[in-house]
Amino acid sequence: MSEPASIEISGLSKTYRQTTTGQNVIAIERLDFTVAAGEIIAIVGQTGCGKSTFFDIMIGIDRPTEGSISISGKTPYGDFKSFRGRIATVFQQDRLLPWRTCLDNVKLPLELLRVPEREQRARSLEWLHRLGLEKFVNAYPHELSGGMRQRAAIARAFVLKPAILLADEAFGHLDEVTATELRETFVELARECGSTALLITHQLEEAIAVGDRILVFGRPAKLLADIRVLDWPMHEHARLRESIQATLQGRAFEMRVASA
Amino acid sequence: MLEPIGLQHRAAPLPPRVSREAVISLLALACLWEILSHFATSIGVPQLAIPSLAKIAESLTHITFIDLAVTLLRVLAALTVSFVLGIGLAVLFYHSKTADRYFTPVIRLLMAVPVISWILFAVLWFRSVEFRILFVLVVTCGPIFLVDMLDSMRGTSKELRDMMQSFRPSGWQFFFKLMLPASLPSIMTSLKINLSLAIRVVTIAELVGAVTGIGHQLAIAEELFSVADVFAWTLALVAALFLLEALLGRVETRVLRWRP
Numbered sequence: 186m187s188e189p190a191s192i193e194i195s196g197l198s199k200t201y202r203q204t205t206t207g208q209n210v211i212a213i214e215r216l217d218f219t220v221a222a223g224e225i226i227a228i229v230g231q232t233g234c235g236k237s238t239f240f241d242i243m244i245g246i247d248r249p250t251e252g253s254i255s256i257s258g259k260t261p262y263g264d265f266k267s268f269r270g271r272i273a274t275v276f277q278q279d280r281l282l283p284w285r286t287c288l289d290n291v292k293l294p295l296e297l298l299r300v301p302e303r304e305q306r307a308r309s310l311e312w313l314h315r316l317g318l319e320k321f322v323n324a325y326p327h328e329l330s331g332g333m334r335q336r337a338a339i340a341r342a343f344v345l346k347p348a349i350l351l352a353d354e355a356f357g358h359l360d361e362v363t364a365t366e367l368r369e370t371f372v373e374l375a376r377e378c379g380s381t382a383l384l385i386t387h388q389l390e391e392a393i394a395v396g397d398r399i400l401v402f403g404r405p406a407k408l409l410a411d412i413r414v415l416d417w418p419m420h421e422h423a424r425l426r427e428s429i430q431a432t433l434q435g436r437a438f439e440m441r442v443a444s445a
Numbered sequence: 446m447l448e449p450i451g452l453q454h455r456a457a458p459l460p461p462r463v464s465r466e467a468v469i470s471l472l473a474l475a476c477l478w479e480i481l482s483h484f485a486t487s488i489g490v491p492q493l494a495i496p497s498l499a500k501i502a503e504s505l506t507h508i509t510f511i512d513l514a515v516t517l518l519r520v521l522a523a524l525t526v527s528f529v530l531g532i533g534l535a536v537l538f539y540h541s542k543t544a545d546r547y548f549t550p551v552i553r554l555l556m557a558v559p560v561i562s563w564i565l566f567a568v569l570w571f572r573s574v575e576f577r578i579l580f581v582l583v584v585t586c587g588p589i590f591l592v593d594m595l596d597s598m599r600g601t602s603k604e605l606r607d608m609m610q611s612f613r614p615s616g617w618q619f620f621f622k623l624m625l626p627a628s629l630p631s632i633m634t635s636l637k638i639n640l641s642l643a644i645r646v647v648t649i650a651e652l653v654g655a656v657t658g659i660g661h662q663l664a665i666a667e668e669l670f671s672v673a674d675v676f677a678w679t680l681a682l683v684a685a686l687f688l689l690e691a692l693l694g695r696v697e698t699r700v701l702r703w704r705p
Contacts, residue, residue: 241607244607244610244611245610245611245613246607246610246611265613266613268613269612269613270613272611272613273611273612274608274611276604276607276608278604280604280605280607280608282605282622282623282626282627283703283704284626284627284629284701284703285626285703293612293622294612296618296622297612297613297614297615297618297622325703325705327703327704327705
Protein backbone atom coordinates (compact mmCIF):
# COMPACT_ATOMS: atom_id res chain seq x y z
CA MET A 186 0.00 0.00 0.00
CA SER A 187 1.13 3.57 -0.81
CA GLU A 188 1.88 6.10 1.93
CA PRO A 189 -0.96 8.63 2.40
CA ALA A 190 -0.20 11.81 0.48
CA SER A 191 -1.02 15.47 0.94
CA ILE A 192 -1.83 17.77 -1.96
CA GLU A 193 -0.81 21.40 -2.36
CA ILE A 194 -2.26 23.44 -5.19
CA SER A 195 -0.95 26.95 -5.70
CA GLY A 196 -1.82 29.50 -8.37
CA LEU A 197 -3.04 26.75 -10.70
CA SER A 198 -4.29 28.11 -14.03
CA LYS A 199 -5.09 26.55 -17.36
CA THR A 200 -5.75 28.37 -20.59
CA TYR A 201 -6.70 26.66 -23.85
CA ARG A 202 -6.47 27.92 -27.37
CA GLN A 203 -9.80 27.17 -29.02
CA THR A 204 -9.08 25.50 -32.36
CA THR A 205 -12.19 26.83 -34.12
CA THR A 206 -11.94 30.52 -33.13
CA GLY A 207 -8.24 30.72 -32.21
CA GLN A 208 -9.21 32.50 -29.00
CA ASN A 209 -7.77 31.74 -25.57
CA VAL A 210 -10.24 30.19 -23.15
CA ILE A 211 -9.56 30.20 -19.42
CA ALA A 212 -10.53 26.83 -17.93
CA ILE A 213 -8.91 27.25 -14.50
CA GLU A 214 -8.13 30.58 -12.86
CA ARG A 215 -5.64 30.70 -10.00
CA LEU A 216 -6.68 27.82 -7.78
CA ASP A 217 -5.12 27.70 -4.32
CA PHE A 218 -5.90 25.07 -1.71
CA THR A 219 -4.35 22.23 0.23
CA VAL A 220 -5.61 18.76 1.06
CA ALA A 221 -4.32 16.87 4.08
CA ALA A 222 -3.31 13.23 3.80
CA GLY A 223 -6.32 10.95 4.15
CA GLU A 224 -8.86 13.72 3.65
CA ILE A 225 -11.88 13.24 1.38
CA ILE A 226 -12.67 16.32 -0.67
CA ALA A 227 -15.76 16.87 -2.80
CA ILE A 228 -15.46 19.40 -5.59
CA VAL A 229 -18.70 20.89 -6.88
CA GLY A 230 -19.25 23.24 -9.75
CA GLN A 231 -21.57 23.87 -12.63
CA THR A 232 -21.22 22.03 -15.92
CA GLY A 233 -18.30 23.36 -17.98
CA CYS A 234 -16.58 25.00 -15.02
CA GLY A 235 -13.27 23.23 -15.68
CA LYS A 236 -13.68 20.39 -13.14
CA SER A 237 -12.65 17.79 -15.69
CA THR A 238 -9.66 19.86 -16.84
CA PHE A 239 -8.62 20.04 -13.21
CA PHE A 240 -9.09 16.26 -13.00
CA ASP A 241 -6.84 15.71 -16.06
CA ILE A 242 -4.15 17.90 -14.49
CA MET A 243 -4.47 16.00 -11.21
CA ILE A 244 -4.00 12.67 -13.05
CA GLY A 245 -1.01 14.12 -14.87
CA ILE A 246 -2.27 13.73 -18.44
CA ASP A 247 -2.48 17.51 -18.88
CA ARG A 248 -0.17 20.26 -17.65
CA PRO A 249 -1.12 23.56 -16.05
CA THR A 250 -0.40 26.83 -17.88
CA GLU A 251 0.66 28.43 -14.62
CA GLY A 252 1.03 27.39 -10.99
CA SER A 253 1.53 23.89 -9.70
CA ILE A 254 0.09 20.80 -8.10
CA SER A 255 2.37 19.17 -5.60
CA ILE A 256 1.57 15.73 -4.23
CA SER A 257 3.96 14.98 -1.38
CA GLY A 258 6.50 17.23 -3.10
CA LYS A 259 6.11 15.86 -6.64
CA THR A 260 4.08 17.05 -9.62
CA PRO A 261 1.78 14.59 -11.43
CA TYR A 262 2.81 15.85 -14.89
CA GLY A 263 6.52 16.50 -14.38
CA ASP A 264 7.16 13.43 -12.24
CA PHE A 265 4.63 11.33 -14.15
CA LYS A 266 6.22 7.91 -13.70
CA SER A 267 6.91 8.40 -9.99
CA PHE A 268 3.15 8.14 -9.39
CA ARG A 269 2.93 4.59 -10.77
CA GLY A 270 0.69 2.65 -8.43
CA ARG A 271 0.06 5.72 -6.26
CA ILE A 272 -2.79 7.38 -8.14
CA ALA A 273 -6.00 5.61 -9.10
CA THR A 274 -9.04 6.99 -10.84
CA VAL A 275 -12.72 6.23 -11.14
CA PHE A 276 -14.29 7.91 -14.13
CA GLN A 277 -17.87 8.85 -14.94
CA GLN A 278 -18.09 5.96 -17.37
CA ASP A 279 -16.58 2.71 -16.13
CA ARG A 280 -13.94 2.64 -18.90
CA LEU A 281 -13.48 -1.10 -18.55
CA LEU A 282 -11.58 -2.73 -21.40
CA PRO A 283 -14.27 -4.63 -23.32
CA TRP A 284 -11.95 -7.50 -24.30
CA ARG A 285 -11.03 -8.25 -20.70
CA THR A 286 -13.14 -10.12 -18.20
CA CYS A 287 -14.17 -8.48 -14.96
CA LEU A 288 -11.22 -10.13 -13.17
CA ASP A 289 -8.72 -9.16 -15.86
CA ASN A 290 -9.93 -5.56 -15.79
CA VAL A 291 -9.36 -5.37 -12.04
CA LYS A 292 -5.93 -6.99 -12.47
CA LEU A 293 -4.84 -4.40 -15.05
CA PRO A 294 -3.12 -1.88 -12.72
CA LEU A 295 -1.29 -4.72 -10.96
CA GLU A 296 -0.15 -6.15 -14.30
CA LEU A 297 1.25 -2.74 -15.21
CA LEU A 298 3.17 -2.72 -11.94
CA ARG A 299 4.42 -6.25 -12.72
CA VAL A 300 3.06 -7.66 -9.47
CA PRO A 301 3.49 -11.49 -9.43
CA GLU A 302 0.59 -13.24 -11.21
CA ARG A 303 -0.63 -15.11 -8.10
CA GLU A 304 -0.75 -11.94 -6.05
CA GLN A 305 -2.54 -10.11 -8.89
CA ARG A 306 -5.22 -12.75 -8.93
CA ALA A 307 -5.59 -12.99 -5.16
CA ARG A 308 -5.83 -9.22 -4.67
CA SER A 309 -8.23 -8.75 -7.59
CA LEU A 310 -10.50 -11.56 -6.39
CA GLU A 311 -10.51 -10.08 -2.90
CA TRP A 312 -11.66 -6.69 -4.20
CA LEU A 313 -14.23 -8.21 -6.53
CA HIS A 314 -15.56 -10.13 -3.55
CA ARG A 315 -15.72 -6.99 -1.43
CA LEU A 316 -17.67 -5.20 -4.14
CA GLY A 317 -20.09 -8.10 -4.53
CA LEU A 318 -18.86 -9.25 -7.93
CA GLU A 319 -17.52 -12.65 -6.94
CA LYS A 320 -20.02 -14.42 -9.19
CA PHE A 321 -19.06 -12.34 -12.20
CA VAL A 322 -15.28 -12.67 -12.28
CA ASN A 323 -15.27 -14.21 -15.76
CA ALA A 324 -17.99 -12.03 -17.23
CA TYR A 325 -17.15 -9.53 -19.95
CA PRO A 326 -18.20 -5.90 -19.39
CA HIS A 327 -21.09 -6.12 -21.87
CA GLU A 328 -22.56 -8.92 -19.76
CA LEU A 329 -22.80 -6.68 -16.67
CA SER A 330 -25.25 -3.97 -15.66
CA GLY A 331 -24.11 -0.33 -15.40
CA GLY A 332 -23.86 -0.55 -11.61
CA MET A 333 -21.83 -3.75 -11.78
CA ARG A 334 -19.44 -2.24 -14.30
CA GLN A 335 -18.92 0.76 -12.05
CA ARG A 336 -18.27 -1.58 -9.12
CA ALA A 337 -15.60 -3.30 -11.22
CA ALA A 338 -14.10 0.11 -12.02
CA ILE A 339 -14.02 0.94 -8.30
CA ALA A 340 -12.39 -2.44 -7.58
CA ARG A 341 -9.79 -1.64 -10.29
CA ALA A 342 -8.97 1.63 -8.49
CA PHE A 343 -8.85 0.18 -4.97
CA VAL A 344 -6.81 -2.89 -5.88
CA LEU A 345 -3.79 -0.58 -5.89
CA LYS A 346 -4.60 0.77 -2.40
CA PRO A 347 -3.61 4.12 -3.84
CA ALA A 348 -2.30 7.14 -1.97
CA ILE A 349 -4.44 9.42 -4.14
CA LEU A 350 -7.89 8.47 -5.29
CA LEU A 351 -9.65 10.57 -7.90
CA ALA A 352 -13.28 10.20 -8.92
CA ASP A 353 -14.86 12.25 -11.70
CA GLU A 354 -18.67 12.16 -11.52
CA ALA A 355 -18.21 8.49 -10.71
CA PHE A 356 -21.80 7.87 -9.62
CA GLY A 357 -23.53 10.52 -11.71
CA HIS A 358 -25.03 8.25 -14.34
CA LEU A 359 -26.30 5.55 -11.97
CA ASP A 360 -29.79 5.30 -10.51
CA GLU A 361 -30.20 6.87 -7.06
CA VAL A 362 -30.25 3.61 -5.08
CA THR A 363 -27.13 2.20 -6.76
CA ALA A 364 -25.37 5.58 -6.60
CA THR A 365 -26.01 5.96 -2.87
CA GLU A 366 -24.87 2.42 -2.17
CA LEU A 367 -21.69 2.77 -4.23
CA ARG A 368 -20.95 6.19 -2.79
CA GLU A 369 -21.08 4.76 0.74
CA THR A 370 -18.87 1.85 -0.27
CA PHE A 371 -16.44 4.26 -1.92
CA VAL A 372 -16.08 6.42 1.21
CA GLU A 373 -15.76 3.39 3.48
CA LEU A 374 -13.03 1.86 1.33
CA ALA A 375 -11.19 5.16 0.88
CA ARG A 376 -11.10 5.62 4.67
CA GLU A 377 -9.97 2.04 5.16
CA CYS A 378 -7.15 2.45 2.62
CA GLY A 379 -6.20 5.83 4.08
CA SER A 380 -6.32 7.33 0.59
CA THR A 381 -6.53 11.05 0.01
CA ALA A 382 -9.61 11.28 -2.19
CA LEU A 383 -10.88 14.00 -4.51
CA LEU A 384 -14.37 13.45 -5.78
CA ILE A 385 -15.68 15.72 -8.50
CA THR A 386 -19.44 15.98 -8.65
CA HIS A 387 -22.22 18.31 -9.71
CA GLN A 388 -24.63 16.84 -7.16
CA LEU A 389 -24.71 18.77 -3.92
CA GLU A 390 -26.27 15.91 -1.95
CA GLU A 391 -23.41 13.69 -3.02
CA ALA A 392 -20.80 16.29 -2.09
CA ILE A 393 -22.32 16.74 1.37
CA ALA A 394 -22.63 12.98 1.92
CA VAL A 395 -19.06 12.19 0.85
CA GLY A 396 -16.73 15.07 1.59
CA ASP A 397 -14.87 16.05 4.72
CA ARG A 398 -14.62 19.35 2.89
CA ILE A 399 -16.46 20.75 -0.08
CA LEU A 400 -14.69 23.00 -2.55
CA VAL A 401 -17.06 25.11 -4.62
CA PHE A 402 -15.69 25.99 -8.05
CA GLY A 403 -16.89 28.97 -10.07
CA ARG A 404 -16.74 29.25 -13.86
CA PRO A 405 -13.92 29.25 -14.96
CA ALA A 406 -12.62 27.02 -12.17
CA LYS A 407 -11.68 29.21 -9.25
CA LEU A 408 -12.32 28.63 -5.59
CA LEU A 409 -15.55 30.27 -4.44
CA ALA A 410 -15.86 28.50 -1.11
CA ASP A 411 -14.01 25.95 0.99
CA ILE A 412 -16.44 24.36 3.47
CA ARG A 413 -15.70 21.93 6.28
CA VAL A 414 -18.76 19.67 6.30
CA LEU A 415 -18.14 18.56 9.87
CA ASP A 416 -18.74 22.15 11.00
CA TRP A 417 -22.31 21.78 9.79
CA PRO A 418 -24.54 19.58 11.96
CA MET A 419 -26.91 17.22 10.18
CA HIS A 420 -29.96 19.43 10.77
CA GLU A 421 -28.14 22.30 9.01
CA HIS A 422 -27.37 20.33 5.84
CA ALA A 423 -30.40 21.71 4.02
CA ARG A 424 -29.12 25.24 4.68
CA LEU A 425 -25.62 24.18 3.63
CA ARG A 426 -27.05 22.89 0.39
CA GLU A 427 -28.91 26.13 -0.12
CA SER A 428 -25.84 28.23 0.55
CA ILE A 429 -23.69 26.24 -1.90
CA GLN A 430 -26.46 26.61 -4.47
CA ALA A 431 -26.48 30.36 -3.90
CA THR A 432 -22.70 30.54 -4.20
CA LEU A 433 -22.81 28.66 -7.48
CA GLN A 434 -25.47 31.00 -8.81
CA GLY A 435 -23.49 34.06 -7.73
CA ARG A 436 -26.01 35.13 -5.14
CA ALA A 437 -24.84 36.48 -1.80
CA PHE A 438 -25.50 33.99 0.97
CA GLU A 439 -24.05 33.79 4.41
CA MET A 440 -21.69 30.82 4.37
CA ARG A 441 -21.68 30.04 8.02
CA VAL A 442 -23.54 27.77 10.37
CA ALA A 443 -26.69 29.45 11.69
CA SER A 444 -26.17 28.16 15.21
CA ALA A 445 -22.47 29.11 15.27
CA MET B 446 -30.76 -10.50 -10.33
CA LEU B 447 -28.60 -11.23 -13.31
CA GLU B 448 -27.33 -14.73 -13.89
CA PRO B 449 -23.58 -15.07 -13.46
CA ILE B 450 -23.11 -15.26 -17.21
CA GLY B 451 -19.35 -15.20 -16.99
CA LEU B 452 -19.30 -18.49 -15.14
CA GLN B 453 -21.55 -20.29 -17.55
CA HIS B 454 -20.05 -22.57 -20.13
CA ARG B 455 -19.80 -20.71 -23.41
CA ALA B 456 -21.05 -22.88 -26.26
CA ALA B 457 -18.47 -23.45 -28.99
CA PRO B 458 -19.49 -21.70 -32.21
CA LEU B 459 -20.93 -24.00 -34.83
CA PRO B 460 -18.84 -24.50 -37.98
CA PRO B 461 -20.17 -22.49 -40.94
CA ARG B 462 -22.76 -24.52 -42.85
CA VAL B 463 -23.01 -24.68 -46.61
CA SER B 464 -26.53 -23.68 -47.57
CA ARG B 465 -28.79 -25.85 -49.72
CA GLU B 466 -29.01 -23.01 -52.24
CA ALA B 467 -25.21 -22.91 -52.57
CA VAL B 468 -25.06 -26.68 -53.19
CA ILE B 469 -27.84 -26.48 -55.78
CA SER B 470 -26.25 -23.58 -57.68
CA LEU B 471 -22.81 -25.23 -57.68
CA LEU B 472 -24.30 -28.53 -58.90
CA ALA B 473 -26.21 -26.66 -61.63
CA LEU B 474 -22.97 -24.96 -62.73
CA ALA B 475 -21.17 -28.34 -62.84
CA CYS B 476 -24.00 -29.87 -64.93
CA LEU B 477 -23.97 -26.92 -67.33
CA TRP B 478 -20.20 -27.28 -67.67
CA GLU B 479 -20.47 -31.00 -68.37
CA ILE B 480 -23.13 -30.41 -71.02
CA LEU B 481 -21.05 -27.66 -72.64
CA SER B 482 -17.97 -29.90 -72.70
CA HIS B 483 -19.95 -32.52 -74.69
CA PHE B 484 -21.25 -29.98 -77.22
CA ALA B 485 -18.09 -27.82 -77.38
CA THR B 486 -17.18 -28.75 -80.95
CA SER B 487 -20.74 -28.27 -82.22
CA ILE B 488 -20.72 -24.66 -80.93
CA GLY B 489 -17.33 -23.97 -82.52
CA VAL B 490 -15.15 -24.23 -79.41
CA PRO B 491 -12.18 -26.67 -79.39
CA GLN B 492 -12.81 -29.70 -77.16
CA LEU B 493 -9.71 -29.04 -75.05
CA ALA B 494 -10.99 -25.54 -74.07
CA ILE B 495 -13.89 -27.02 -72.11
CA PRO B 496 -12.63 -30.26 -70.51
CA SER B 497 -15.17 -32.65 -69.02
CA LEU B 498 -15.55 -33.00 -65.26
CA ALA B 499 -13.95 -36.45 -65.48
CA LYS B 500 -10.84 -34.96 -67.12
CA ILE B 501 -10.62 -32.23 -64.49
CA ALA B 502 -11.04 -34.86 -61.77
CA GLU B 503 -8.23 -36.88 -63.33
CA SER B 504 -5.99 -33.79 -63.38
CA LEU B 505 -6.83 -33.21 -59.72
CA THR B 506 -5.25 -36.56 -58.90
CA HIS B 507 -1.97 -35.25 -60.36
CA ILE B 508 -1.85 -32.24 -58.07
CA THR B 509 1.52 -32.19 -56.30
CA PHE B 510 1.07 -31.14 -52.71
CA ILE B 511 4.61 -29.80 -52.53
CA ASP B 512 3.67 -27.03 -54.98
CA LEU B 513 0.52 -26.24 -53.00
CA ALA B 514 2.54 -26.17 -49.77
CA VAL B 515 5.26 -23.95 -51.30
CA THR B 516 2.67 -21.42 -52.49
CA LEU B 517 0.93 -21.37 -49.12
CA LEU B 518 4.28 -21.02 -47.31
CA ARG B 519 5.13 -18.03 -49.50
CA VAL B 520 1.76 -16.49 -48.62
CA LEU B 521 2.31 -17.16 -44.92
CA ALA B 522 5.83 -15.70 -44.96
CA ALA B 523 4.71 -12.62 -46.89
CA LEU B 524 1.73 -12.05 -44.60
CA THR B 525 3.99 -12.29 -41.56
CA VAL B 526 6.52 -9.79 -42.96
CA SER B 527 3.69 -7.48 -44.14
CA PHE B 528 2.02 -7.67 -40.73
CA VAL B 529 5.19 -6.83 -38.80
CA LEU B 530 6.15 -3.98 -41.16
CA GLY B 531 2.58 -2.65 -41.37
CA ILE B 532 2.07 -2.63 -37.61
CA GLY B 533 5.55 -1.22 -36.98
CA LEU B 534 5.01 1.68 -39.39
CA ALA B 535 1.50 2.27 -38.01
CA VAL B 536 2.97 2.67 -34.51
CA LEU B 537 5.64 5.03 -35.89
CA PHE B 538 3.08 7.16 -37.76
CA TYR B 539 0.79 7.17 -34.71
CA HIS B 540 3.53 8.60 -32.51
CA SER B 541 5.26 10.86 -35.04
CA LYS B 542 3.13 13.36 -36.92
CA THR B 543 6.24 14.30 -38.96
CA ALA B 544 6.73 10.71 -40.13
CA ASP B 545 3.02 10.50 -40.88
CA ARG B 546 3.06 13.72 -42.93
CA TYR B 547 6.13 12.66 -44.96
CA PHE B 548 5.42 9.00 -45.51
CA THR B 549 1.64 8.67 -45.78
CA PRO B 550 1.57 10.22 -49.30
CA VAL B 551 4.24 7.69 -50.35
CA ILE B 552 2.18 4.82 -48.93
CA ARG B 553 -0.93 6.08 -50.75
CA LEU B 554 1.11 6.24 -53.95
CA LEU B 555 2.38 2.67 -53.47
CA MET B 556 -1.18 1.46 -52.91
CA ALA B 557 -2.25 2.91 -56.25
CA VAL B 558 0.41 0.99 -58.24
CA PRO B 559 -1.10 -2.05 -60.05
CA VAL B 560 0.14 -5.49 -59.01
CA ILE B 561 1.36 -6.24 -62.52
CA SER B 562 3.66 -3.18 -62.37
CA TRP B 563 5.10 -4.42 -59.07
CA ILE B 564 5.77 -7.80 -60.68
CA LEU B 565 7.60 -6.14 -63.57
CA PHE B 566 9.60 -3.94 -61.18
CA ALA B 567 10.50 -7.00 -59.13
CA VAL B 568 11.74 -8.85 -62.23
CA LEU B 569 13.81 -5.83 -63.29
CA TRP B 570 15.22 -5.03 -59.83
CA PHE B 571 15.86 -8.37 -58.12
CA ARG B 572 17.60 -11.57 -59.16
CA SER B 573 16.32 -13.89 -56.44
CA VAL B 574 12.96 -15.38 -57.41
CA GLU B 575 11.91 -15.84 -53.79
CA PHE B 576 12.72 -12.24 -53.00
CA ARG B 577 10.75 -11.06 -56.04
CA ILE B 578 7.66 -12.93 -54.84
CA LEU B 579 8.09 -11.71 -51.26
CA PHE B 580 8.59 -8.14 -52.46
CA VAL B 581 5.44 -8.15 -54.60
CA LEU B 582 3.33 -9.63 -51.79
CA VAL B 583 4.70 -7.28 -49.13
CA VAL B 584 4.19 -4.09 -51.16
CA THR B 585 0.65 -5.28 -51.91
CA CYS B 586 -0.40 -6.45 -48.44
CA GLY B 587 1.76 -4.34 -46.10
CA PRO B 588 0.01 -1.01 -46.75
CA ILE B 589 -3.38 -2.58 -45.98
CA PHE B 590 -2.17 -3.67 -42.54
CA LEU B 591 -0.62 -0.25 -42.01
CA VAL B 592 -3.66 1.81 -42.99
CA ASP B 593 -6.15 -0.36 -41.08
CA MET B 594 -3.97 -0.50 -37.94
CA LEU B 595 -3.33 3.25 -38.00
CA ASP B 596 -7.04 4.00 -38.41
CA SER B 597 -7.84 1.64 -35.59
CA MET B 598 -5.21 3.10 -33.25
CA ARG B 599 -6.48 6.59 -33.95
CA GLY B 600 -10.02 5.39 -33.40
CA THR B 601 -9.26 3.98 -29.95
CA SER B 602 -11.36 6.08 -27.62
CA LYS B 603 -9.72 8.93 -25.72
CA GLU B 604 -11.54 7.71 -22.61
CA LEU B 605 -9.74 4.37 -22.70
CA ARG B 606 -6.40 6.00 -23.55
CA ASP B 607 -6.75 8.43 -20.63
CA MET B 608 -7.78 5.63 -18.28
CA MET B 609 -4.71 3.63 -19.31
CA GLN B 610 -2.39 6.64 -19.02
CA SER B 611 -3.69 7.35 -15.52
CA PHE B 612 -2.05 4.07 -14.44
CA ARG B 613 1.29 5.16 -15.98
CA PRO B 614 2.04 2.23 -18.30
CA SER B 615 5.32 1.91 -20.21
CA GLY B 616 5.18 2.41 -23.97
CA TRP B 617 5.16 -1.36 -24.54
CA GLN B 618 2.44 -1.90 -21.97
CA PHE B 619 0.33 0.85 -23.53
CA PHE B 620 0.65 -0.84 -26.92
CA PHE B 621 0.22 -4.45 -25.87
CA LYS B 622 -2.46 -3.94 -23.21
CA LEU B 623 -4.52 -1.31 -25.03
CA MET B 624 -3.72 -0.46 -28.63
CA LEU B 625 -3.15 -3.98 -29.96
CA PRO B 626 -6.23 -5.62 -28.39
CA ALA B 627 -8.35 -2.59 -29.32
CA SER B 628 -7.17 -3.00 -32.92
CA LEU B 629 -7.79 -6.75 -33.12
CA PRO B 630 -11.13 -6.45 -34.98
CA SER B 631 -9.38 -4.32 -37.64
CA ILE B 632 -6.39 -6.65 -37.75
CA MET B 633 -8.67 -9.65 -38.34
CA THR B 634 -10.44 -7.82 -41.16
CA SER B 635 -7.11 -6.86 -42.77
CA LEU B 636 -5.92 -10.46 -42.41
CA LYS B 637 -8.99 -11.77 -44.25
CA ILE B 638 -8.62 -9.20 -47.02
CA ASN B 639 -4.88 -9.81 -47.32
CA LEU B 640 -5.21 -13.60 -47.29
CA SER B 641 -7.41 -13.70 -50.37
CA LEU B 642 -5.40 -10.90 -52.01
CA ALA B 643 -2.06 -12.64 -51.32
CA ILE B 644 -3.27 -15.99 -52.67
CA ARG B 645 -4.35 -14.34 -55.92
CA VAL B 646 -1.20 -12.21 -56.22
CA VAL B 647 1.25 -15.00 -55.35
CA THR B 648 0.01 -17.07 -58.28
CA ILE B 649 0.70 -14.23 -60.72
CA ALA B 650 4.10 -13.55 -59.12
CA GLU B 651 4.99 -17.26 -59.40
CA LEU B 652 4.23 -17.18 -63.11
CA VAL B 653 7.38 -15.08 -63.54
CA GLY B 654 10.47 -17.17 -62.99
CA ALA B 655 9.40 -19.47 -60.14
CA VAL B 656 10.25 -23.17 -60.51
CA THR B 657 7.84 -24.30 -57.81
CA GLY B 658 4.37 -23.38 -56.67
CA ILE B 659 0.92 -23.23 -58.16
CA GLY B 660 1.75 -20.29 -60.44
CA HIS B 661 4.61 -22.30 -61.94
CA GLN B 662 2.32 -25.33 -62.45
CA LEU B 663 -0.25 -23.09 -64.13
CA ALA B 664 2.46 -21.81 -66.48
CA ILE B 665 3.39 -25.42 -67.40
CA ALA B 666 -0.29 -26.31 -67.97
CA GLU B 667 -0.62 -23.28 -70.23
CA GLU B 668 2.48 -24.31 -72.24
CA LEU B 669 1.01 -27.83 -72.66
CA PHE B 670 -2.44 -26.46 -73.62
CA SER B 671 -3.87 -28.53 -70.75
CA VAL B 672 -7.01 -26.64 -69.74
CA ALA B 673 -7.99 -29.51 -67.40
CA ASP B 674 -4.74 -29.00 -65.45
CA VAL B 675 -5.35 -25.25 -65.29
CA PHE B 676 -8.79 -25.98 -63.83
CA ALA B 677 -7.42 -28.56 -61.40
CA TRP B 678 -4.75 -26.20 -60.02
CA THR B 679 -7.23 -23.33 -59.83
CA LEU B 680 -9.68 -25.53 -57.93
CA ALA B 681 -6.92 -26.61 -55.56
CA LEU B 682 -6.02 -22.97 -54.94
CA VAL B 683 -9.64 -21.95 -54.35
CA ALA B 684 -10.13 -24.91 -51.99
CA ALA B 685 -6.99 -23.92 -50.05
CA LEU B 686 -8.27 -20.34 -49.81
CA PHE B 687 -11.68 -21.48 -48.51
CA LEU B 688 -9.97 -23.74 -45.98
CA LEU B 689 -7.70 -20.96 -44.74
CA GLU B 690 -10.62 -18.53 -44.57
CA ALA B 691 -12.60 -21.01 -42.50
CA LEU B 692 -9.59 -21.44 -40.22
CA LEU B 693 -9.21 -17.68 -39.91
CA GLY B 694 -12.93 -17.43 -39.15
CA ARG B 695 -12.43 -19.81 -36.23
CA VAL B 696 -9.45 -17.84 -34.98
CA GLU B 697 -11.51 -14.64 -35.26
CA THR B 698 -14.38 -16.15 -33.28
CA ARG B 699 -11.91 -17.17 -30.60
CA VAL B 700 -9.94 -13.91 -30.30
CA LEU B 701 -12.99 -11.67 -30.56
CA ARG B 702 -15.20 -13.73 -28.25
CA TRP B 703 -15.56 -10.70 -25.98
CA ARG B 704 -17.74 -8.93 -28.52
CA PRO B 705 -21.47 -8.86 -27.70
